[in-house]
Amino acid sequence: MQYLQRHILKRGWLIVAGMLYSCGVSLHHSSNKYNTLHKNRPDIASLLKWPTDGIVTSYFGTRHGRPHEGIDISSKEGTPIYAAESGIVIFSGYHAHGYGNLIVIQHNEQLVTVYAHNAKNLVQEKTHVKRGQLIAYVGQTGRAAGAHVHFEVRDNKQPKNPLSYLPN
Numbered sequence: 001m002q003y004l005q006r007h008i009l010k011r012g013w014l015i016v017a018g019m020l021y022s023c024g025v026s027l028h029h030s031s032n033k034y035n036t037l038h039k040n041r042p043d044i045a046s047l048l049k050w051p052t053d054g055i056v057t058s059y060f061g062t063r064h065g066r067p068h069e070g071i072d073i074s075s076k077e078g079t080p081i082y083a084a085e086s087g088i089v090i091f092s093g094y095h096a097h098g099y100g101n102l103i104v105i106q107h108n109e110q111l112v113t114v115y116a117h118n119a120k121n122l123v124q125e126k127t128h129v130k131r132g133q134l135i136a137y138v139g140q141t142g143r144a145a146g147a148h149v150h151f152e153v154r155d156n157k158q159p160k161n162p163l164s165y166l167p168n
């Protein structure tokens, strides 16, 4: 009888320990998605893929006394635009206030990239895109002088210099 009690207690403790362990694992996964992603892809913050082939014609910072929250990559109309990293499309549509045809991709809890003035968007909202996937064609829709991609990186909602996230 005593043996059985001990056995049941021991078994019970093992079950509780097992639950705590699996809880710990699932907690880790839900609260640390960003860190997990970083662990799997330590280069995500420093090495996005260039969204298109072209020449940087306007830099991040102040331009004509107004903030320019991204870089302009000039290219020929119709040049492919690629996702800078895997993620979920959180906006794909026409932006009435200057961005023209616009795509916004969320890569993890804090990192978002923005692609503006596209001739044509090829991906729908709420769909998953892979790094390097064709998502749009270069254009000059919205407030744009000449065909280019206006590319933004937002880290924790703050616009950041995309050049610090792209390979040289």
Ligand SMILES: [Zn+2]
Binding pocket: 058, 068, 070, 071, 072, 149, 150, 151
């Ligand atoms: Zn721009």
